[in-house]
Structures are given as C-alpha cells and as structure tokens.
Amino acid sequence: MGHDDRVVRETVPFHRWLDEHRLSRRAAIRGTAGAGAALAAAFGARPIQAAVRAAQGASASPETLIVAWDQVPDNLDPQTARGNRNWWVLAEIYDTLTYLPEGSLDPAPQLAESWEVSPDGLNYTFKLRQGVKFTTGAELTAEAVKFSINRLHEIQLGPLYMTAAYDRSEVIDPTTVAFTLKYPYPAWPVILSNPAVLGVIDPAFVEANGGSTPEERNDFISTNTAGTGAFMLQEWQQGQRIVLARNPDYWKGWDGPHVEEVILETVPEESTRLLRLERGDVDIATVTANTLPQLEQRIESQNLPIVIQKERDGQPLLSLSTMWLNLNNRLLPTSDINVRKALIHTFNHDLWIETVLKGYGLRMEGMIPRGVLGHVDDYPSYPYDLAKAKEFLDQASPEAKAELEKGLLFRYASGYVIYKEGALLWQQDLDQIGIKLDLEEIDQATLSSLQTSAPGVPIVEARWFPDYPDPDNFINAARTDYWPPEGYGAAFAGDEQTDELVASGRAEQDPEERAAIYRELELYFHEQASILMLAEISGVINPWNARAAWVQGFEHNPMIHPLYYPVYKEEPA
Incomplete structure (x- = not known):
C-alpha cells in the first residue's frame, strides 16, 4: 500500500485505529464503563481461573473462534482484492509459495518445499510440495501457480506495484515453476x-465460473473460493460476518489442538466490541489506541481474563508502520536546511x-523501521532542544526568514498523523x-492532493504501512522519480547519487552489503534533515490486540500471514 491515496482508502488496520473513534478520555470511559461493570459484577474478585471458566461457559464452543473487529472485507478473489481487510482473510483460504511464520519477517517455505536463486539474481526456481489439493479436490501443480500469477497481471486490478520486477514464469515440470525477473x-x-x-x-474453478477479463472483477470468484489454505469460506453475510470452516484435506493436517471454525464479525462500535469481549462472548476483539489504556486498567483492577500482547522475546511488538512530516527541500522556507533543522529540534x-x-x-529512527534489514540501530536522532533550534533559525537565509515572517502554514488532516493535539x-x-x-484542518482528499x-x-503529513518487509519498500520514497506529481515523495529530497544507492540496494544480493548501502542512505537523509520523523506505531495496535486468556497459539505478525491454523482454546495453566 505504501505512501499514496491507498493509505487513506485501504490501509485500514494501522490507520483507522488511530484515525477513528478518537473519543475524549472522559467519553471513552463513559462508553466502556458499562462493560467493565458488567464483567466485574459477573466475576467479582474471584481468581482468574474461575473468571475464565465463567466467561467460557457463556461463549461459543471451544471449537469456534469468534473475532469482533472493525473490518469490512468486500472481495475474496486473490487476484483482484485490494486492502488488508481482504488480504487478512485471503491468507486463511489461499496458501502461498512462501509465508512468514509466527512473528518472523523472513520468508519460509509453504506450498513450496524449497527454492533456488540464480547467481545473477534474475531467476527463482520453486519446488512444490506434492499431494497438496485445492478445496475443489484438484491437485496443486506448477501450472496452477503460473496461471495464478499470470491472472493477476492479465486482470490488472491487483497490487501490481509489488510485482514490478516480474517478467515471466515457466513450468519446468508438474511440481517445479520458475520465475524470471x-x-x-x-x-x-x-x-x-x-x-x-x-x-x-484452482484454474478449473476460475474457468468454469466466468474466467478472467482485463480490468473487470469476477463477482462469483470474489464471493466463492478455491484455495489450498487451512480454511474454506463457509458463510459470508456481507458487511456483517464471515465464517471460515476447516479444510478437511489441508496438507498440514489437523493433529493436535485446533479450532473447527473462525467467525469474523464486523462490529463497528467499539463499546459493543469491548462489552462482548469482557463478557466472554467473543474471543478476540479490536481495541483502538484511545480506549486501550482504560481496558488495561480494568484488566489489572478487575482481574479480567484478557491478554494484551505488548512484547515478543523481550522486545516491543512491531508494526513497521511509520508516520512523519515531509519538509519540502525545494520550496522556501523549508528549502533552507537551517529551517528544517530548527523545525525538527522543536518537536517534542x-x-x-x-x-x-x-x-x-x-x-x-530512520525510514527503515526496527526489525527490517537496513535499520540503523545507532541512528543519531535530533534531540528536542529549543535553544539548538533557535541557533539554526538564526543561521537561516534572509529569504527563508522573510517567508517565515509571513507565517508558516501547516495543513493537517484530522486524525491522520500529527492530530490536532500534536499540531x-x-x-x-x-x-x-x-x-x-x-x-488549518483539512480532509483526507485535500491532503492527498497536497501530497x-x-x-x-x-510541510505535509505522511505515513507508510509496508506491503512487504524489505528495505526497498521503505526507502523507495527517497527516489527522485517518486517526487510529485509522479509519486508521493513530497519532501523533494535526494539526487542522482541517492538514486544510485537506492537502485544498488534494491539489487544487491548480499545482506551485509545491502545493510551498508541503506545505512549510507539513511545517514545522508538524516544530515539533510529531509523529513521530520515522528513515530513507528506500536505493534500493540492491531486488529487482534485484545484476546481472551483461553486463546492459545495466536502469533501476531505485522505483515499479512495465516493466523488461525495454530490457534486453539484452552484454559490457561
């Protein structure tokens, strides 16, 4: 999705939790107090084990996982669906050649048993698992893989910006497929x-149900599925709920504890989600950043059987979602580097x-977030220092000072990046x-125009939620060919030298060499004070951030990956 109008329209998950439902603290407490009081009355001061048993007794069976979220999926065709709201569901139904296991950002084999890369980095050959079947009963073959990626490019409605490097695919044999970049x-x-x-x-499923037409959505394929994933689409009441049932022939099998079905309920009202979660009617719920502190207080004070995961392996949970302000490097007064540094030093x-x-x-701390190859661990952030800011301002050019005398206009979108309080x-x-x-407060359509x-x-706001956890997906905003009006690089930063570094980093095969290239890029843009970096959103802010204590096996990943196959429900020890 990256940094464009898709951010506003489609990257709902890491944006709307901070963009919408931003109640005052008093209103948030008022809206959720009933939920806390109801659960307190039901559980009183009993220990958590008793609370778990009581809540589970009122909830669905141990074989059913119920998720109350604010998402509204509208397309389950893997070659035409856009937006995380759809992709999160697709990941349960349509397995991919690779996947991101648990919290990892490194790809592991899924439908592919293994893959090889040619020395020049242009050819990737994948060996498929044998015996994998679609839910139609058809066998997974290399032809199906080729059909699927070619269908994406034939229809031209999917996220083709992610496959810009793709040239062609070739079937080597029934279980081997090669991609040329x-x-x-x-x-x-x-x-x-x-x-x-x-x-x-399944290609036969597509061809039997309307086929594929360039730039047209196939409504049947969008609402009926034929994948190789752990779950199948059992029911879809659009705008209300999706029911996913076990794929009985799933290639990984069902040994050990698993849920039988997953119900994804669209519950727009946060107070309702909270009430149902705290009452034990749902197993997982989306809680916004504005309301989460009050929920955490109630979990502590009322001993609620709810878990908010904040860390993994002792490290903060990551989102890879970043927020910043572009400082125009080509337009007065911010074209003066001293003005840019003054602005950065004044931000607390x-x-x-x-x-x-x-x-x-x-x-x-850098365009590449924590956890991604190329992140600069010792990034030299500018400190909040008003005296230092004044020193830089005093060194600004007469032209820049003259522009500042007129006042510096900053138009921000309500609840997008800096928020009114921050401004x-x-x-x-x-x-x-x-x-x-x-x-001046503006709407998001106006913001997109300014970007x-x-x-x-x-000055213009910006935010980024990545499509894939590779440094190129974060640093590409530094390209000069991404400057407006062609793109969203509204800082107008960089030059031929940085463009060469971006291209080199994109193609370099050696991880250490890549990291060195991105370090050079990050430090260059830091010295130029090209943007005012604000924050990486905490990974705590995700659609599954509040989970009942009996939900086991859930592993959040900041990227799209299958979630529910390893999940089961069990009273904690």
Missing part, C-alpha cells in the same frame, strides 16, 4: 508470501507519543523560537 530483486520470495500477489487458485517526540499516541508508539503542541514550541505556525502536488507545500 526484469532485474535482481532479493525481496521476491517475501513478496510471494502475500496472498494478493500469489494466492494460488516524547510528549507527542505519550499525549497523542497514548504511549503506543516508538520514535521513528497545537508543536505550534506552542515553535512560538517560543519565533516561528508562527498557522494551522502529490508540485512544487508542493512546505
């Missing part, structure tokens, strides 16, 4: 883990994260060094 791209195996890129579908990141993000964020905090600090920040206008505006 236009240029070396080491991200290719992880890209194939997204079911909207290569969720393998700690206060903003605590006040606006409710603490659910980490300071953004006001920044405005107060800028006033202390003599910069008058004029604020893609040339020569642009001095």
Whole structure:
C-alpha cells in the first residue's frame, strides 16, 4: 500500500485505529464503563481461573473462534482484492509459495518445499510440495501457480506495484515453476508470501465460473473460493460476518489442538466490541489506541481474563508502520536546511507519543523501521532542544526568514498523523523560537492532493504501512522519480547519487552489503534533515490486540500471514 491515496482508502488496520473513534478520555470511559461493570459484577474478585471458566461457559464452543473487529472485507478473489481487510482473510483460504511464520519477517517455505536463486539474481526456481489439493479436490501443480500469477497481471486490478520486477514464469515440470525477473530483486520470495500477489487458485474453478477479463472483477470468484489454505469460506453475510470452516484435506493436517471454525464479525462500535469481549462472548476483539489504556486498567483492577500482547522475546511488538512530516527541500522556507533543522529540534517526540499516541508508539529512527534489514540501530536522532533550534533559525537565509515572517502554514488532516493535539503542541514550541505556525484542518482528499502536488507545500503529513518487509519498500520514497506529481515523495529530497544507492540496494544480493548501502542512505537523509520523523506505531495496535486468556497459539505478525491454523482454546495453566 505504501505512501499514496491507498493509505487513506485501504490501509485500514494501522490507520483507522488511530484515525477513528478518537473519543475524549472522559467519553471513552463513559462508553466502556458499562462493560467493565458488567464483567466485574459477573466475576467479582474471584481468581482468574474461575473468571475464565465463567466467561467460557457463556461463549461459543471451544471449537469456534469468534473475532469482533472493525473490518469490512468486500472481495475474496486473490487476484483482484485490494486492502488488508481482504488480504487478512485471503491468507486463511489461499496458501502461498512462501509465508512468514509466527512473528518472523523472513520468508519460509509453504506450498513450496524449497527454492533456488540464480547467481545473477534474475531467476527463482520453486519446488512444490506434492499431494497438496485445492478445496475443489484438484491437485496443486506448477501450472496452477503460473496461471495464478499470470491472472493477476492479465486482470490488472491487483497490487501490481509489488510485482514490478516480474517478467515471466515457466513450468519446468508438474511440481517445479520458475520465475524470471526484469532485474535482481532479493525481496521476491517475501513478496510471494502475500496472498494478493500469489494466492494460488484452482484454474478449473476460475474457468468454469466466468474466467478472467482485463480490468473487470469476477463477482462469483470474489464471493466463492478455491484455495489450498487451512480454511474454506463457509458463510459470508456481507458487511456483517464471515465464517471460515476447516479444510478437511489441508496438507498440514489437523493433529493436535485446533479450532473447527473462525467467525469474523464486523462490529463497528467499539463499546459493543469491548462489552462482548469482557463478557466472554467473543474471543478476540479490536481495541483502538484511545480506549486501550482504560481496558488495561480494568484488566489489572478487575482481574479480567484478557491478554494484551505488548512484547515478543523481550522486545516491543512491531508494526513497521511509520508516520512523519515531509519538509519540502525545494520550496522556501523549508528549502533552507537551517529551517528544517530548527523545525525538527522543536518537536517534542516524547510528549507527542505519550499525549497523542497514548504511549503506543516508538520514535521513528530512520525510514527503515526496527526489525527490517537496513535499520540503523545507532541512528543519531535530533534531540528536542529549543535553544539548538533557535541557533539554526538564526543561521537561516534572509529569504527563508522573510517567508517565515509571513507565517508558516501547516495543513493537517484530522486524525491522520500529527492530530490536532500534536499540531497545537508543536505550534506552542515553535512560538517560543519565533516561528508562527498557522494551522488549518483539512480532509483526507485535500491532503492527498497536497501530497502529490508540485512544487508542493512546505510541510505535509505522511505515513507508510509496508506491503512487504524489505528495505526497498521503505526507502523507495527517497527516489527522485517518486517526487510529485509522479509519486508521493513530497519532501523533494535526494539526487542522482541517492538514486544510485537506492537502485544498488534494491539489487544487491548480499545482506551485509545491502545493510551498508541503506545505512549510507539513511545517514545522508538524516544530515539533510529531509523529513521530520515522528513515530513507528506500536505493534500493540492491531486488529487482534485484545484476546481472551483461553486463546492459545495466536502469533501476531505485522505483515499479512495465516493466523488461525495454530490457534486453539484452552484454559490457561
């Protein structure tokens, strides 16, 4: 999805939780107090084991997992679906050649047993598992893999921006398929883990039900499925709920504990989701950043049998979603590097994260987020320092100072990146060094227009949720060919040298060499103060962030991957 209008329209998961339902603290408490009181009355001060047993007694059977979220899937065709709301469901139905196991960002074999890469990085050959069947009963073959990726490119409605490197595919034998790329791209195996890129579908099922037409959605394929995944589509009441049932012939088998079915209920009202979760009627619920602190307090004070996962292996849970402000490097007054550095030094990141993000964020330190190859662990962030900011402002050119005298206009979208509260905090600090920040709230359509206008505006909000966990998916906003109006690089930063580094990093096969290239890029853009980096959203803010204590085996991953196969319900020990 990246940084374009798809962010507004489609990257619902990591955006809407902070963009919507932003109640005041008093309103949030008022809206959820009934839920907490109801559960307290039911459980009283009994220990958690008794609470678990009582809640489970009122909930669905141990074989059914119920998820109450705010998503509204609308297309389950793996070659035409757009947006995470659909891709999260597709990942359960359509297995891919590779996948991201548990919390890993490194691709592992799934439908492929193994793969090989040619020395020049242009050819990837995948060996398929044998004996895998579609839910139609047909065998998985290399022809089906080729059919699926070619169908994506034939229809032209799917996320083709992820497959820009793809040239062609070739069937070597019934269980071997080869891909030829236009240029070396080491991200290719992880890209194939997204079911909207290569969720393998039964070709006979497609051809028997309307086939494929360029730039047209097949409504039957969008609402009926034929994959090789752990689950099948059993019921779909559009806009209300999706029921996924076990695929009895799933190639991994069903030994050990598993749920029989997964019910995904669309529950737009957060107060309703909370009430049902705390009452034990649902097993997993989406809780927004604004309401999560109050829920955590009730979990603590009322001993609620609810788990909020914040860490994995002692490290904060990651989202890979970043938020920043583009500072226009080509337009006064921000074309003056001293002005840019002054603006950055006046931003109080700690206060903003605590006040606006409710603490659910980490300071953004580089375009490549934590956990991804190329992240600079010792990134030299600019400190909040008003005295230093004033020093840089004093060194600004007369032209830049003259523009600042007119006032610095900053138009922000409600609940998008900085939020009104954050803009006001920044405005107060800028006033202390003599910069008058004029604020104007705009809608997201206007914001999208500003993000893609040339020569642009001095300051514009930006955020990024990645399509795949490779550094190229984060650093590509630094390309000069991504400048508006062609793209969303609204900082207008970079030059021929950085373009060469971006191209080199994209193609380099050696991980250490790649990391060195991205370090050079990150430090260059840091020295240029090209953007005001705000935060990486905490991985705690995800659609499954509040789970009943009896839900076991769930592993959140910040990227798209199968979630429910390893899940089962059991009273915690």
